[in-house]
Amino acid sequence: MLLYTNDEGDLVKVEGDPENPFNEGRLCVRCLDLPEMVNNPKRLTHPLRRAKADRGHDRWERIGWDEALDLIAAELNKVKEAYGPESVIFSCGTGRDIAPYITRLCWSFGSPNFVNIFSGKACYLPRVAGCIATTGAFWVADCAQQFPDRYDNPAWQMPETMFVWGNYPLIANSDGFFGHWVVDLMKRGMKIVMIDPKVTWLSAKAEVHLPVRPGTDAALALAMMNVIINEDLYDHDFVEYWCYGFDQLAERVQEMPPEKAAEICGVPVEDICAAARMYAQAKPAAIQWGLAADQKTDGMQNGQVTVDLMAITGNLDVPGGQILPGAGAGHNESGFGFEKGVGDELQKKMIGLEQYPAYCMIILNAHADLMLHALETGDPYPIKMGFYAGNNLMSCTSMEPQRWHDAIVKSLEFCIGFDTFMNPSIEASCDIFLPLSTVAEREGTVFTHYAPCTVTAGFMHKAIEVGETMTDFELCYELGRRLRPEVWEDFASAKEFMEALRLGKKEGGAYFDKVSQNVVCQIPVEYYKYERGQMRQDGQPGFATPTGRVELWSTAFNQFGDDPLPYYLEPEFGPADPELMKEYPFILTTGARTTAFFHSEHRQIAYLRELNPDPIVEINPQVALDLGIADGQWVRLRSPFGECVEKARVTETVDEKTVHAQHAWWFPEEDGSEPNLYGNFRSNINNLLPNDHYGKLGFGAPNKCLVCGIDPLVENYDTDMNLIWEKFGKLV
Ligand SMILES: Nc1nc2c(c(=O)[nH]1)N[C@H]1C(S)=C(S)[C@@H](COP(=O)(O)OP(=O)(O)OC[C@H]3O[C@@H](n4cnc5c(=O)[nH]c(N)nc54)[C@H](O)[C@@H]3O)O[C@H]1N2
Ligand SMILES: Nc1nc2c(c(=O)[nH]1)N[C@H]1C(S)=C(S)[C@@H](COP(=O)(O)OP(=O)(O)OC[C@H]3O[C@@H](n4cnc5c(=O)[nH]c(N)nc54)[C@H](O)[C@@H]3O)O[C@H]1N2
Ligand SMILES: [Mo]
Numbered sequence: 167m168l169l170y171t172n173d174e175g176d177l178v179k180v181e182g183d184p185e186n187p188f189n190e191g192r193l194c195v196r197c198l199d200l201p202e203m204v205n206n207p208k209r210l211t212h213p214l215r216r217a218k219a220d221r222g223h224d225r226w227e228r229i230g231w232d233e234a235l236d237l238i239a240a241e242l243n244k245v246k247e248a249y250g251p252e253s254v255i256f257s258c259g260t261g262r263d264i265a266p267y268i269t270r271l272c273w274s275f276g277s278p279n280f281v282n283i284f285s286g287k288a289c290y291l292p293r294v295a296g297c298i299a300t301t302g303a304f305w306v307a308d309c310a311q312q313f314p315d316r317y318d319n320p321a322w323q324m325p326e327t328m329f330v331w332g333n334y335p336l337i338a339n340s341d342g343f344f345g346h347w348v349v350d351l352m353k354r355g356m357k358i359v360m361i362d363p364k365v366t367w368l369s370a371k372a373e374v375h376l377p378v379r380p381g382t383d384a385a386l387a388l389a390m391m392n393v394i395i396n397e398d399l400y401d402h403d404f405v406e407y408w409c410y411g412f413d414q415l416a417e418r419v420q421e422m423p424p425e426k427a428a429e430i431c432g433v434p435v436e437d438i439c440a441a442a443r444m445y446a447q448a449k450p451a452a453i454q455w456g457l458a459a460d461q462k463t464d465g466m467q468n469g470q471v472t473v474d475l476m477a478i479t480g481n482l483d484v485p486g487g488q489i490l491p492g493a494g495a496g497h498n499e500s501g502f503g504f505e506k507g508v509g510d511e512l513q514k515k516m517i518g519l520e521q522y523p524a525y526c527m528i529i530l531n532a533h534a535d536l537m538l539h540a541l542e543t544g545d546p547y548p549i550k551m552g553f554y555a556g557n558n559l560m561s562c563t564s565m566e567p568q569r570w571h572d573a574i575v576k577s578l579e580f581c582i583g584f585d586t587f588m589n590p591s592i593e594a595s596c597d598i599f600l601p602l603s604t605v606a607e608r609e610g611t612v613f614t615h616y617a618p619c620t621v622t623a624g625f626m627h628k629a630i631e632v633g634e635t636m637t638d639f640e641l642c643y644e645l646g647r648r649l650r651p652e653v654w655e656d657f658a659s660a661k662e663f664m665e666a667l668r669l670g671k672k673e674g675g676a677y678f679d680k681v682s683q684n685v686v687c688q689i690p691v692e693y694y695k696y697e698r699g700q701m702r703q704d705g706q707p708g709f710a711t712p713t714g715r716v717e718l719w720s721t722a723f724n725q726f727g728d729d730p731l732p733y734y735l736e737p738e739f740g741p742a743d744p745e746l747m748k749e750y751p752f753i754l755t756t757g758a759r760t761t762a763f764f765h766s767e768h769r770q771i772a773y774l775r776e777l778n779p780d781p782i783v784e785i786n787p788q789v790a791l792d793l794g795i796a797d798g799q800w801v802r803l804r805s806p807f808g809e810c811v812e813k814a815r816v817t818e819t820v821d822e823k824t825v826h827a828q829h830a831w832w833f834p835e836e837d838g839s840e841p842n843l844y845g846n847f848r849s850n851i852n853n854l855l856p857n858d859h860y861g862k863l864g865f866g867a868p869n870k871c872l873v874c875g876i877d878p879l880v881e882n883y884d885t886d887m888n889l890i891w892e893k894f895g896k897l898v
Pocket of ligand 1: 260289290331332333334335337338339340341361362363364378379380381382383455456457458459755756757758759760761762763764765870871
């Protein structure tokens with residue numbers, strides 16, 4: 167991004183950087199509108215504190231940074247002495263820049279309880295767990311993103327066919343995959359198959375569109391493998407030399423003939439077969455997949471079955487298939503972390519480690535759902551203090567958010583929030599607010615949270631100064647040193663800490679200064695690394711699994727006590743329970759991304775809010791007719807777990823059985839005091855979603871496959887929210 171300032175030093179304009187090989191100057195509206203966020207009157211740019219009795223009320227007082235950090239250090243040490251470091255939880259949400267630093271702060275303090283407060287960690291990790299167990303790695307579609315000369319690089323080949331699966335790349339640009347690459351390749355002749363319940367701009371241009379019932383993707387994938395294996399369309403050489411357990415997989419997929427999947431998924435059997443053939447016969451073919459894979463109880467199996475599909479068709483580590491860098495590529499974690507700070511004894515105390523060792527050890531995270539129980543009951547031990555950075559949990563990541571709210575407010579004696587704006591979670595439960603620098607006010611690196619997959623680092627350069635804010639790495643360094651200086655003595659400065667963690671060097675910031683002169687830094691990816699011993703730490707040919715092969719029969723899952731072969735789990739809440747469907751007749755999928763917002767962010771940015779002023783639920787015209795709902799009318803959505811109100815958008819892009827609801831809504835313009843809390847619990851779709859419905863190894867949650875009922879609220883669909891509030895009272 168190119169940032170422009172005026173003579174007074176204010177940020178006034180943002181443009182895409184045409185020299186960036188990733189986006190070639192194309193930016194989303196949220197980037198372009200950055201000045202409105204940076205200069206927003208609601209932004210908080212000084213540390214604040216208030217008494218515990220004032221939680222839930224805007225009774226904050228400005229304090230200085232030193233005072234704030236000393237106070238936090240004193241509170242942390244007090245709690246540590248009385249209850250042990252494990253009684254303090256640190257959380258962040260999605261993998262923003264904060265993630266590597268706050269985990270180090272947590273571990274260096276001695277707490278094993280870094281936790282993503284998100285049931286079943288149903289973002290990305292279920293997929294990753296399925297992939298790691300099978301191949302020792304996570305695979306992304308090859309759009310030449312690793313080459314500075316991109317599509318012109320002679321080593322690269324274009325995928326003939328791409329599956330776009332449970333992901334909408336043009337809006338989400340998720341996990342370092344820039345969505346417009348799909349369009350770039352379509353212009354060059356690539357065909358796409360779209361697997362998405364909704365009709366979209368991309369699905370309208372797809373060769374095949376499979377509008378599956380939400381939550382049934384694993385059945386579809388098994389059926390496609392059934393077709394590919396039974397029609398002998400698989401890659402015999404790759405299967406013979408590099409796969410383990412093919413015969414067992416071939417037997418397993420017989421349980422899911424395409425006719426059966428057609429019934430489960432609600433799509434024509436011919437389309438399933440056509441898509442399977444297109445994928446297997448294309449040389450090469452790629453899969454660009456997303457969040458819908460994770461947000462179901464069998465999310466991990468969904469990851470496993472998808473990587474199996476890539477493997478048996480010979481699309482792993484080939485040009486135009488799926489790529490990843492070699493072992494040890496990407497940034498270096500510098501060894502500063504878990505072992506040194508937490509150690510063996512405290513590690514055993516990680517919440518959930520005993521019950522879900524795979525979950526806890528793969529991601530070094532306490533188990534979210536079990537953390538809720540610990541907060542509610544004090545079992546296995548009391549949780550006394552919290553630190554949220556980059557997580558608005560009560561609006562966004564917690565399911566049954568009122569339960570989390572109550573548990574946190576009751577249990578935590580002291581709590582800290584670190585953010586750019588006030589939000590409902592901080593307002594409800596924190597005693598200290600720390601102000602965060604935006605991208606315009608800081609130096610730093612830009613990695614996606616799984617950096618090695620894209621092997622690209624970008625750099626931030628400070629453009630402006632606003633208030634007294636700190637960056638993520640500065641705060642974690644400053645606080646970490648106050649708490650346990652001996653653990654931090656390896657780093658002479660905050661910048662060196664960032665440099666060591668992100669770039670794998672320690673030159674007092676000099677290495678960062680040097681490389682950050684580049685627009686981006688790319689590590690070229692080679693193909694066929696498994697043939698040359700570049701995938702395993704021991705340098706042997708093969709994949710980083712116990713057998714050295716792609717484990718279609720997973721020794722890891724077997725060891726952890728799950729089925730070694732992929733399977734489909736019918737959603738617990740859905741057509742399998744006809745009684746339930748009488749009361750909640752629609753399939754609910756939530757959270758499909760919007761251009762205007764990043765999760766719960768940006769609701770206070772006027773231009774962005776204007777693009778999407780209200781929480782929207784999309785329903786089919788027939789449903790609207792049957793229930794007497796007009797386009798733009800407020801409706802009540804309900805499930806067995808709770809309810810909320812959203813505004814109906816009547817559209818043919820969704821079918822008659824499925825309802826698509828936006829997530830992460832709160833209203834910064836409303837009263838922030840308890841119990842209203844910026845309207846946090848009124849239009850919060852997570853009221854309808856449960857905790858504790860994850861898969862056997864602890865991963866996955868039914869965020870995109872629940873059931874709901876819909877009731878029209880008021881006849882006058884122009885009614886404002888306050889009227890509904892008055893008329894219907896508090897809903898939760
Ligand atoms: N603008 C914006 N971008 C974002 C984010 C944001 O909040 N705003 N969030 C970021 C984060 S953390 C993430 S994880 C990614 C997620 O980004 P994506 O992976 O794209 O996930 P979603 O947008 O939730 O859903 C993608 C598509 O899945 C479809 N879908 C819903 N249910 C199902 C199902 O059961 N099966 C299938 N096959 N499809 C289904 C939806 O209709 C939607 O079109 O986006 C990232 N990018
Ligand atoms: N129903 C439903 N719920 C969902 C989803 C869904 O699809 N459906 N998606 C889920 C997914 S995939 C995810 S990843 C989670 C995301 O959940 P979160 O990551 O919690 O998302 P936000 O609420 O946008 O962000 C939290 C806060 O981080 C602050 N922030 C932004 N950048 C930074 C930074 O660099 N440093 C720090 N310290 N703070 C920052 C923002 O101002 C914001 O207040 O939501 C989940 N919730
Ligand atoms: Mo996410």
